[in-house]
Amino acid sequence: MWDYTDKVKDHFLNPRNVGEIEDADGVAEVGSIACGDALKFMFKLGPDGKIAEAKFKTFGCASAIASASALTEMVKGMTVEEASKVTNQDIANFLGGLPQEKMHCSVLGREALEMAISNYQGSPGKAEEEKIVCECFGVTEKEIERAIRENRLTSVEEVTNYTKAGGGCGNCHDTIREIIDRIQAEVRDLPGRPKLSNIKKIKMIEETLEREIRPALKHDGGDIELVDVVGNRVLVATRGACASCQASNQTMKNFVEVKLRELVWPELVVEEVSA
Amino acid sequence: MKTIYLDNNATTQVAPEVLEAMTPYFSELYGNPSSMHSFGGQVNKEVRKARERMAALLGASPEEIIFTSCGTESDNAAVRSALSSYPEKKHIVTSRVEHPAIRALCAHLATQGYKITELPVDGEGRLDMEQYRKALTPDTAIVTLMWANNETGVIFPIEKAAEMAKERGILFHTDAVQAVGKIPIDLGKVPIDMLSLSGHKLHAPKGIGVLYVRKGTKFSPFLIGGHQERGRRGGTEATSSIIGLGVAAELAGNKMEYENTVVRGLRDKLEKSILGIVPNTKVNGTRDSRLPNTSNISFEFVEGEGILLMMDEFGICASSGSACTSGSLQPSHVLRAMGVPFTMAHGSIRFSLSIYNTEEEIDFVVEKIPPIINTLRSMSPYWKTGAQLCESA
Numbered sequence: 274m275w276d277y278t279d280k281v282k283d284h285f286l287n288p289r290n291v292g293e294i295e296d297a298d299g300v301a302e303v304g305s306i307a308c309g310d311a312l313k314f315m316f317k318l319g320p321d322g323k324i325a326e327a328k329f330k331t332f333g334c335a336s337a338i339a340s341a342s343a344l345t346e347m348v349k350g351m352t353v354e355e356a357s358k359v360t361n362q363d364i365a366n367f368l369g370g371l372p373q374e375k376m377h378c379s380v381l382g383r384e385a386l387e388m389a390i391s392n393y394q395g396s397p398g399k400a401e402e403e404k405i406v407c408e409c410f411g412v413t414e415k416e417i418e419r420a421i422r423e424n425r426l427t428s429v430e431e432v433t434n435y436t437k438a439g440g441g442c443g444n445c446h447d448t449i450r451e452i453i454d455r456i457q458a459e460v461r462d463l464p465g466r467p468k469l470s471n472i473k474k475i476k477m478i479e480e481t482l483e484r485e486i487r488p489a490l491k492h493d494g495g496d497i498e499l500v501d502v503v504g505n506r507v508l509v510a511t512r513g514a515c516a517s518c519q520a521s522n523q524t525m526k527n528f529v530e531v532k533l534r535e536l537v538w539p540e541l542v543v544e545e546v547s548a
Numbered sequence: 549m550k551t552i553y554l555d556n557n558a559t560t561q562v563a564p565e566v567l568e569a570m571t572p573y574f575s576e577l578y579g580n581p582s583s584m585h586s587f588g589g590q591v592n593k594e595v596r597k598a599r600e601r602m603a604a605l606l607g608a609s610p611e612e613i614i615f616t617s618c619g620t621e622s623d624n625a626a627v628r629s630a631l632s633s634y635p636e637k638k639h640i641v642t643s644r645v646e647h648p649a650i651r652a653l654c655a656h657l658a659t660q661g662y663k664i665t666e667l668p669v670d671g672e673g674r675l676d677m678e679q680y681r682k683a684l685t686p687d688t689a690i691v692t693l694m695w696a697n698n699e700t701g702v703i704f705p706i707e708k709a710a711e712m713a714k715e716r717g718i719l720f721h722t723d724a725v726q727a728v729g730k731i732p733i734d735l736g737k738v739p740i741d742m743l744s745l746s747g748h749k750l751h752a753p754k755g756i757g758v759l760y761v762r763k764g765t766k767f768s769p770f771l772i773g774g775h776q777e778r779g780r781r782g783g784t785e786a787t788s789s790i791i792g793l794g795v796a797a798e799l800a801g802n803k804m805e806y807e808n809t810v811v812r813g814l815r816d817k818l819e820k821s822i823l824g825i826v827p828n829t830k831v832n833g834t835r836d837s838r839l840p841n842t843s844n845i846s847f848e849f850v851e852g853e854g855i856l857l858m859m860d861e862f863g864i865c866a867s868s869g870s871a872c873t874s875g876s877l878q879p880s881h882v883l884r885a886m887g888v889p890f891t892m893a894h895g896s897i898r899f900s901l902s903i904y905n906t907e908e909e910i911d912f913v914v915e916k917i918p919p920i921i922n923t924l925r926s927m928s929p930y931w932k933t934g935a936q937l938c939e940s941a
Binding site for chain 2: 331410
C-alpha cells in the first residue's frame with residue numbers, strides 16, 4: 274500500500290474543482306488512457322487578470338486525482354505569469370509530498386498547467402516533431418530533460434518515477450542514461466557558460482531560494498534567509514527548526530549549496546552566519 | 549470498522565482449528581523431530597501425520613510430499629531440479645500468465661543460456677493447446693504451467709497438458725498454489741511429476757509450502773543440508789507450521805464441496821449483481837473453467853487504485869491489476885497477455901472469496917461498489933465519450 278499523506282488522501286476522497294468550464298480561457302489535455310493516467314485541466318480568468326476558476330477531470334490513481342485537485346486550488350488567484358512558474362515540486366509540496374514512484378502525477382499536473390497557459394496565449398502545445406524517447410508512454414526528450422533538470426534526477430529509475438519514461442518495455446533505458454549523462458556533463462562543464470553579473474547572480478540566488486529551497490525547508494519546519502552575497506560566498510541565516518537543528522550544516526552543504534551550484538553558479542559556497 | 553476480506557488469492561486467514569493445532573508446538577512440544585529422545589520423537593509423529601493429510605488432499609503418497617518454506621521455493625526447487633537432472637536439455641516451456649515465482653525465474657534462466665517458450669493465451673485467458681504441442685521438443689527439460697491463474701482464476705487443462713508432456717518423456721511441473729483446496733486434485737490420475745503449493749492460500753500460516761515430487765522422478769535438492777525431507781530439502785522442519793498445514797489440508801478436503809457450491813454461489817451473486825447494476829463492466833477470464841472463489845471485473849474508464857482506496861474506506865479488501873497498483877507502470881501481465889484493452893485493464897478489480905465470507909458481506913459490497921464507480925467515473929475525462937460510444941453501438 275502506498276504511503277500517502279493525509280492531504281493526498283483528503284484531496285483524493287474530497288477532490289476540489291472537479292468538472293469543466295464552458296467558456297474556459299485555457300484548456301489542456303495531457304496523458305492518455307493507455308498510459309494509465311490522463312488529465313483535462315482548464316482555467317478562466319477574472320476581470321482582474323487573475324485565475325478566477327480552475328477545474329479538472331482526471332483518469333488515474335489516487336495521487337493523480339489529488340495532484341489535479343491540488344493544482345486547481347494552487348493556481349486560483351494567481352496571474353498567468355505566476356501560474357507559469359508553478360513546478361511539479363510545488364504541487365508535491367502542497368500535498369505534503371508524494372511517494373517517489375508517484376512523482377509523475379505531479380509532473381502531469383505541471384504539464385497540463387503549462388499547456389493550458391500555452392493554449393490561452395495562443396501558442397501551440399507540444400510540437401508534433403518532438404523526439405519521442407519512450408515509445409510505451411509517449412515521453413519526449415524535452416520532457417525527460419526538463420524533469421532531470423528541475424528535479425536533479427540522476428538515475429533511470431528516478432526518471433521513470435517522474436515521467437514514466439522507461440517504465441514499459443525498457444528499450445529506452447540506454448537513451449535515458451545518455452540524456453542524464455549529457456545534462457550532468459553540462460552542469461559540470463560550466464566554464465563555457467557566460468559569466469554572471471553580480472546583480473543577476475544575487476537575483477538568481479534569491480529566486481532559487483524562494484522557489485526551490487525555502488518550500489522544502491518549510492516542509493520540515495525550517496527556513497532560510499539570504500543575508501549577503503560576497504563574490505561566490507552566499508551568506509545565509511537559518512530560521513525555525515533549521516536554526517536549532519544539529520544537521521543544519523549538512524543541509525547547507527548537501528542541499529542548499531548543491532541546489533544553488535546546480536541552478537545558479539557552480540562555484541558558489543554557502544556559509545551560515547548569525548544575523 | 550469491520551473488515552470484509554475479499555482478497556483470499558493474496559493470502560487467507562489462518563483457520564481457528566489450524567492455529568489451535570499449532571500452538572502447543574511453539575511452547576510445550578518444541579522438540580526437534582530428528583532427535584533420538586521421545587520428546588522430539590512425539591513431534592515427528594505429528595509431522596508424519598501432517599504429511600499423510602497433505603498427501604490425502606492431493607491423492608499422493610506421504611513420501612512424495614516435501615515441506616518447503618513457500619510456493620516460490622517449491623517453484624524454484626522444481627525447475628532447478630529438472631535443469632540439473634537433465635543438464636543436456638536447455639529448453640523450458642511455460643506461459644505468459646504465470647506467477648512471478650515462475651516468470652521471474654524463467655527470465656533469470658534466459659540470461660543463463662536457457663531457451664524459454666512462453667505460451668500465449670487467448671482473450672479469455674485460455675491456453676492454445678496446439679501451440680503447446682508444437683512447443684514440446686526433445687530439448688525441453690521441463691514444462692511448468694500454473695494450474696489456476698491467481699488474477700483471473702482461469703483453470704488450465706493441466707490433466708491434458710501433463711499427459712502430452714508424459715508422452716514425450718518431458719518432466720511436467722505445475723504451480724498449483726491457487727488450485728489446491730479450491731478444486732479437487734487427484735495426482736493418482738494425472739501424470740504430473742512435480743507440483744507446488746503454498747500454505748497461506750488455504751488457511752495455514754505464511755512461511756510453509758509443499759513440493760510434491762512423484763516417486764521415481766529424478767530430483768536434485770535446492771537446499772542442501774541435513775537429512776530432513778529424506779535429503780531432498782535440508783533445514784530443520786517448521787514443525788508447528790507443518791502440523792498446521794496438515795490440519796488445513798484436511799479442512800480443505802472437508803470444505804471442498806462447500807467451496808464449490810456455497811462460495812461459488814456467493815461469488816456468482818457478487819459478479820452478477822455488480823454487472824447488473826454498473827454499466828460498462830466485464831468479467832476477465834473464461835467463466836467455463838474458473839476457480840469457484842475468484843472474480844476479476846473490469847470497470848471501464850476508471851483506475852483500479854482509486855476503486856481500492858475508496859473500498860478501503862468501507863473496510864473492503866480486494867486487489868487490482870491496474871498499473872498504479874502493480875508498481876510497474878503497466879497493467880498486470882496477465883491482462884496484457886489476454887489482450888484486455890487499456891480502458892478495461894486499468895480498472896480491473898479482483899475479488900477472491902473464502903469459506904469465511906458471508907452473504908451479508910457480499911450484499912454490503914454490492915451496495916457500496918456502484919456509488920464508488922459513479923464517483924470515479926464522474927471525474928474521468930473519458931467517461932462521457934465512452935457512454936456515448938456504447939449507446940450508439
